[in-house]
Amino acid sequence: MSHMAEESGSPGQRRDSIKTTVGNMAGQRRRQQAVSVGKERRDAVVRAKRLCRVDFNDEDGNMVDTDVAMDDDKASLEDQIVHIVEELKSAASFTGKGSFQKKMEVLRRLRRLLSQTSMPPVETAVQAGVVPILVQCLSFGSANEQLLEAAWCLTNIATGDVDQTRALLPALPLLISHLGEKSLIPVAEQCAWALGNVAGEGEEFRDILLAQGALPPLARLLLSNKGSTSRTAAWALSNLIKGPKPKAAAELIKMSGIPEAIVRHMQKGDEELATEVAWVVVYLTALSEMHSGLLIEAGLLPPLVGRLASSDKLSLLTPVLRSIGNLVAGDNGKTDAVLAAGNDIPGSVVGAMIKCLESQHRTLKKEAAWALSNIAAGTLVHKQLIFSSGAVSSLLHLLMTATFDIRKEVAYVLGNLCVATVEETGESMTILEHLTVLVNRRCLPGFINLIKSPDIEAAKLGLQFLELVMRSLPNDQGPKLVEKEDGIAAMELFQFHENEEIRNMANGLVDKYFGESYGIEEEY
Numbered sequence: 121m122s123h124m125a126e127e128s129g130s131p132g133q134r135r136d137s138i139k140t141t142v143g144n145m146a147g148q149r150r151r152q153q154a155v156s157v158g159k160e161r162r163d164a165v166v167r168a169k170r171l172c173r174v175d176f177n178d179e180d181g182n183m184v185d186t187d188v189a190m191d192d193d194k195a196s197l198e199d200q201i202v203h204i205v206e207e208l209k210s211a212a213s214f215t216g217k218g219s220f221q222k223k224m225e226v227l228r229r230l231r232r233l234l235s236q237t238s239m240p241p242v243e244t245a246v247q248a249g250v251v252p253i254l255v256q257c258l259s260f261g262s263a264n265e266q267l268l269e270a271a272w273c274l275t276n277i278a279t280g281d282v283d284q285t286r287a288l289l290p291a292l293p294l295l296i297s298h299l300g301e302k303s304l305i306p307v308a309e310q311c312a313w314a315l316g317n318v319a320g321e322g323e324e325f326r327d328i329l330l331a332q333g334a335l336p337p338l339a340r341l342l343l344s345n346k347g348s349t350s351r352t353a354a355w356a357l358s359n360l361i362k363g364p365k366p367k368a369a370a371e372l373i374k375m376s377g378i379p380e381a382i383v384r385h386m387q388k389g390d391e392e393l394a395t396e397v398a399w400v401v402v403y404l405t406a407l408s409e410m411h412s413g414l415l416i417e418a419g420l421l422p423p424l425v426g427r428l429a430s431s432d433k434l435s436l437l438t439p440v441l442r443s444i445g446n447l448v449a450g451d452n453g454k455t456d457a458v459l460a461a462g463n464d465i466p467g468s469v470v471g472a473m474i475k476c477l478e479s480q481h482r483t484l485k486k487e488a489a490w491a492l493s494n495i496a497a498g499t500l501v502h503k504q505l506i507f508s509s510g511a512v513s514s515l516l517h518l519l520m521t522a523t524f525d526i527r528k529e530v531a532y533v534l535g536n537l538c539v540a541t542v543e544e545t546g547e548s549m550t551i552l553e554h555l556t557v558l559v560n561r562r563c564l565p566g567f568i569n570l571i572k573s574p575d576i577e578a579a580k581l582g583l584q585f586l587e588l589v590m591r592s593l594p595n596d597q598g599p600k601l602v603e604k605e606d607g608i609a610a611m612e613l614f615q616f617h618e619n620e621e622i623r624n625m626a627n628g629l630v631d632k633y634f635g636e637s638y639g640i641e642e643e644y
Contacts (some may be wrong), residue, residue: 168320168359169279172272172313173235197233198244204230205248212253220263227257227269234276242280246287251277258294264304271295271310278317285321292318292332299337305344309352312341316356326360330368335360339372342400343381347393350385354396358403366407373404373411379418387423391436394427398439405446412447412454421447421461429465429472434481441476441484444469445491452498459495459505470495470509477514485522489515489529496536500551503537507554512537516558519566528578531570534558535585550592559589564605571610571626576619583611583625590633599633608634 341353462469590598
């Protein structure tokens with residue numbers, strides 16, 4: 121195989137031998153993955169924007185479903201919107217007897233039209249000039265009923281695209297002002313909902329809201345013991361503080377009573393409230409070690425791991441798993457604290473994660489594997505805990521059968537289980553017992569499949585695991601096992617690859633372990 125030495129460049133130049141192990145790469149990745157959550161939109165579980173399709177003012181003061189006749193004719197619905205907006209303009213300018221009742225009647229009809237389908241005719245309403253009239257309806261001194269209807273209409277308009285959301289910018293100061301302590305709770309909730317939709321449009325709108333002072337009043341609503349209020353505030357805050365900029369999250373966590381409120385809601389709130397608060401925790405823990413420390417000091421871990429063990433709801437388990445994954449992506453002390461908190465739940469934290477690995481939900485499998493990869497990147501004790509937990513069987517099964525994104529996360533767990541850092545020197549060492557068991561249980565084909573994938577990160581991980589096997593197994597077993605599983609052919613795929621790093625890695629491994637002298641001793 122000496123022909124592989126003739127790479128483009130100096131013919132006589134030898135490639136650097138591989139210097140990075142699986143453990144080095146996975147360890148560097150721990151925090152990168154935690155921070156990247158700030159860039160994600162969690163559309164698979166809950167929309168970044170939400171349409172308000174509930175009514176209010178039932179006999180108990182609770183929100184109930186709106187019963188509105190559906191109109192399947194889109195053109196007819198748009199015509200109705202244009203007509204009602206013109207009626208609202210006329211009603212807003214009328215000051216005679218019965219003017220308020222007339223305005224409220226038209227506002228209710230507009231709200232119903234904007235609420236009766238999953239895709240309301242927002243563009244038609246904006247083009248008809250509805251926003252300035254709704255802003256006028258939000259003016260100070262207006263009746264609470266009017267404020268509520270106007271804020272509701274703006275909430276659903278804010279579910280539109282970026283241009284339609286931008287049309288709402290003149291309404292933001294008044295929406296924020298109605299979050300104040302003097303506002304009626306339903307009005308404040310509806311305004312928070314509208315602002316959450318605006319924040320969900322993206323970083324530009326989050327920056328505008330933060331500059332206009334939306335964070336403190338939303339945080340105050342999170343302190344509420346009223347479920348719907350704190351739930352809406354938590355959802356809006358999760359949209360407002362998500363990364364990659366950490367400033368808003370840093371301001372939120374330092375506000376008086378916020379860490380304690382988060383813990384209280386996680387502990388005592390219903391599953392809907394806990395879900396929204398868990399997403400706030402996701403973004404707080406993703407963006408700063410300090411945030412994680414403050415939440416741990418406030419007592420977050422017992423209710424957080426308790427939810428992991430007790431809930432079977434995908435919508436709640438997803439942010440809980442991601443939050444725990446963020447926490448164990450920090451220093452080893454935080455991982456110890458998370459694992460210790462799991463001593464009081466059935467099956468421990470790792471056991472609860474194994475259940476998620478074995479669930480039918482793809483999202484839970486991926487999140488559980490990612491969290492386990494962070495634990496496995498910790499101390500030797502952490503690695504041994506996972507290895508002896510029964511997780512290995514589930515991980516090996518997923519490595520061969522799961523979708524690519526899950527197989528990639530699982531590979532990080534398995535790779536991390538096989539290497540440890542020597543504290544005195546900072547160098548990596550192979551945990552031969554773990555590596556031998558995994559190889560004997562046929563993990564190599566799974567890693568070789570990753571090498572064949574077009575994903576550079578996954579291919580690099582696969583190559584590093586092969587290097588670990590070939591370097592570490594005694595009696596030169598490693599190269600023979602890799603050859604038996606067609607690992608040489610997989611590495612040769614990168615002979616002329618455009619990515620220099622991975623090309624050099626693959627070619628260097630082939631040269632080092634399968635060069636001209638490979639197999640000579642056996643022949644003799």
